Amino acid sequence: MSGAFPGPHGGPVTGHVPVLRLGEVLLVTLQGDLHDSTAQQLQQDLAETISRSGARGVVIDISGVEIVDSFLGRVLAEIAGQTELLAARTVVVGMRPAVAITLVELGLTLPGVHTALSTEVAMELLAGHAPSSRFGGLRRESL
Numbered sequence: 001m002s003g004a005f006p007g008p009h010g011g012p013v014t015g016h017v018p019v020l021r022l023g024e025v026l027l028v029t030l031q032g033d034l035h036d037s038t039a040q041q042l043q044q045d046l047a048e049t050i051s052r053s054g055a056r057g058v059v060i061d062i063s064g065v066e067i068v069d070s071f072l073g074r075v076l077a078e079i080a081g082q083t084e085l086l087a088a089r090t091v092v093v094g095m096r097p098a099v100a101i102t103l104v105e106l107g108l109t110l111p112g113v114h115t116a117l118s119t120e121v122a123m124e125l126l127a128g129h130a131p132s133s134r135f136g137g138l139r140r141e142s143l
Contacts (some may be wrong), residue, residue, distance in 0.1 A: 017042045019049055024056040025126050027119070031064035039075045046079060050086045057126035058083050059119060063094025073108045080112035089114060091122040 017038060020027040026049055028042065046058060060076065062068065068076075080090040091114040103110075116122040 016045060019045055021049070021053060021055065022123075024054070025123060026050065026053075026055045026058045027061070028058065029061040029064060032066075034065075034072055034075060039071075043075070043079055043082060047082050047086060050083060050088050056088050057122075058088060058090045059122045059126070060090065060092050061094045061119060062092055062099070063096070065099070066096070068095075068099045068103060068108075070106075070108060073103070073110055076113050077111045080110070080114075084112060089126060091116050091125055093117065093119050093122045 017028055017030065017034075019042075026046065028046070034042070049055065050058070058079065060079070065072065076090075076092060083090045090112070092110065093116050095115060114122075114125065116125055
């Protein structure tokens with residue numbers, strides 16, 4: 001089953017980050033900058049959708065993001081924390097090498113966030129068929 005997160009009138013929500021449902025997994029694709037209000041709305045949308053749908057996982061694709069700063073890192077960590085409290089897991093995919101290098105150089109960590117090199121691996125991880133952390137498998141940032 002798939003579909004966009006419905007708005008108050010049942011149609012797609014404009015001005016929000018689209019949340020697509022793929023079975024028991026929610027897929028979010030971030031593009032460009034994420035502003036404060038959009039980040040707060042995304043967190044609320046995800047929490048409500050997880051609660052309503054019983055989704056077991058959230059995949060956040062950041063391949064369209066050129067910079068992960070402390071703000072976006074905090075947002076991802078908060079989403080992971082909220083998701084975990086709602087009995088689901090968060091996997092971040094599509095991290096560019098330059099973004100990973102910058103995160104390491106800045107000493108930024110993403111507590112509670114799992115990472116995978118591709119959406120396919122993230123879906124396998126959430127389905128319980130994850131390969132090891134090497135070669136594109138699961139990684140979880142330390143708390």
